[in-house]
Amino acid sequence: MGKAFPEKLLICEHCDTVYRRRVLERGEVARCALCAAELERYHLLSVNAMLALILTAAIVFVQANLWPIVTLGLSGQHSSTTLWGVILAMWREHSQVVSVLVATTLFFFPLLKMSLLGWLLWFARGGRRAPGFVPLMVILHRLGPWTMSEVFVLGALVAIVKAHTYFDVTADPGIYAYAALTLLITIFAGVDLRQLWDEDLEPAA
Amino acid sequence: MSALPRAAELGLIACTVCGLVCRNVPGDAQLDGDGVDDAMACPRCASTLRRRKPDSFARTWALLIAAFLMYIPANVLPIMRTASLNDIDDNTIISGVVELWRAGSPNLAVIVFTASIVVPVLKFLALSVLLVSSQRGSGWARLQRAKLYRLVELIGYWSMLDVFVVALLTALVRFSVLSLVEPLPGVIFFGLTVVLTMFASMSFDPRLIWDGKDSDD
Numbered sequence: 246m247g248k249a250f251p252e253k254l255l256i257c258e259h260c261d262t263v264y265r266r267r268v269l270e271r272g273e274v275a276r277c278a279l280c281a282a283e284l285e286r287y288h289l290l291s292v293n294a295m296l297a298l299i300l301t302a303a304i305v306f307v308q309a310n311l312w313p314i315v316t317l318g319l320s321g322q323h324s325s326t327t328l329w330g331v332i333l334a335m336w337r338e339h340s341q342v343v344s345v346l347v348a349t350t351l352f353f354f355p356l357l358k359m360s361l362l363g364w365l366l367w368f369a370r371g372g373r374r375a376p377g378f379v380p381l382m383v384i385l386h387r388l389g390p391w392t393m394s395e396v397f398v399l400g401a402l403v404a405i406v407k408a409h410t411y412f413d414v415t416a417d418p419g420i421y422a423y424a425a426l427t428l429l430i431t432i433f434a435g436v437d438l439r440q441l442w443d444e445d446l447e448p449a450a
Numbered sequence: 451m452s453a454l455p456r457a458a459e460l461g462l463i464a465c466t467v468c469g470l471v472c473r474n475v476p477g478d479a480q481l482d483g484d485g486v487d488d489a490m491a492c493p494r495c496a497s498t499l500r501r502r503k504p505d506s507f508a509r510t511w512a513l514l515i516a517a518f519l520m521y522i523p524a525n526v527l528p529i530m531r532t533a534s535l536n537d538i539d540d541n542t543i544i545s546g547v548v549e550l551w552r553a554g555s556p557n558l559a560v561i562v563f564t565a566s567i568v569v570p571v572l573k574f575l576a577l578s579v580l581l582v583s584s585q586r587g588s589g590w591a592r593l594q595r596a597k598l599y600r601l602v603e604l605i606g607y608w609s610m611l612d613v614f615v616v617a618l619l620t621a622l623v624r625f626s627v628l629s630l631v632e633p634l635p636g637v638i639f640f641g642l643t644v645v646l647t648m649f650a651s652m653s654f655d656p657r658l659i660w661d662g663k664d665s666d667d
């Protein structure tokens with residue numbers, strides 16, 4: 246095993262340049278002098294604020310998945326769908342690959358990400374490391390770019406405009422829940438979750 | 451150019467998962483990222499420590515070529531069929547953009563065009579340029595290449611847009627004989643293209659841009 250010195254040094258992931266870590270001022274972002282990548286940023290959100298954000302996102306996520314997204318009308322007939330309606334429709338229409346892609350990037354991975362964050366932050370709030378902290382943090386890292394709710398919102402907008410030519414389109418509450426979710430994701434995008442590694446947390450009992 | 455210290459020169463190694471800085475134990479010459487005997491684990495998160503992502507060039511090329519092979523049918527084959535009482539219409543990615551433009555939403559048409567055509571093509575070109583220049587150890591425009599890589603990483607997944615549009619319309623437009631939307635194989639190829647290009651950009655190691663000959667000394 247290598248010897249570690251977490252508190253003093255910092256290595257740019259994008260070019261391998263070594264820096265001595267320093268305390269950042271409010272709102273400050275440290276950038277690599279060689280490749281200009283972001284090294285670290287000041288943590289604007291406290292653990293409590295992050296937890297509140299995640300809980301809100303979880304509530305909105307449930308609504309986004311339960312409520313219909315859009316309703317189409319044609320000669321007195323109506324048709325609406327939820328996210329799971331989309332997943333099942335693609336499965337039935339011989340596009341199982343797409344069905345699985347939609348289910349993972351819009352349902353399972355976002356759900357997993359929020360659950361993990363909720364779990365880890367809940368314990369961090371009490372100054373403790375959650376049970377399973379290390380493997381869960383690694384899973385969180387690996388989830389990386391595979392949650393795509395914000396792309397889906399734009400996709401819904403495009404679908405609405407396309408359908409508008411032929412049908413009466415009504416936007417349903419689900420789409421607003423998705424829009425709210427996107428807003429929360431955007432706020433959370435600026436959070437560097439690696440700070441949880443550095444927090445001085447007591448090991449899980 | 452000032453001599454900023456690089457991790458390899460100082461005998462340090464950064465964990466790519468948790469960011470911890472570790473010192474190489476002596477005799478770690480094999481920690482060269484070639485996948486052989488790379489057994490040193492991060493003391494904090496237990497992930498394997500490597501100087502560089504393993505086989506970065508070979509993997510990225512393989513994934514990029516596979517993605518390109520998927521991208522051809524994704525564009526040639528129709529992605530969606532719209533059927534009404536007396537009309538069947540098969541849409542490709544491009545015809546979908548044109549239709550959106552005609553439907554009076556040039557802004558959205560530009561967004562879809564960007565996500566479905568510009569971004570994938572940019573990814574193919576950008577990653578090819580990054581691979582060739584890094585393999586040659588070129589010192590050309592390193593900062594711009596590093597920024598290009600980060601741009602590709604940032605925007606890559608937005609290409610999934612058209613896949614979601616087809617999926618949503620399939621689920622929505624269900625008016626038996628009056629009007630139906632069905633997905634066609636092009637959309638599967640397009641989904642696979644996006645996934646493969648995402649894996650390709652993830653397997654490229656941006657630190658390779660800065661390795662090799664120091665031609666800017």
Ligand SMILES: [Zn+2]
Pocket residue numbers: 257258259260261262277278279280281282
């Ligand atoms: Zn850097």
Ligand SMILES: [Zn+2]
Pocket residue numbers: 465466467468469470492493494495496497
């Ligand atoms: Zn680690």
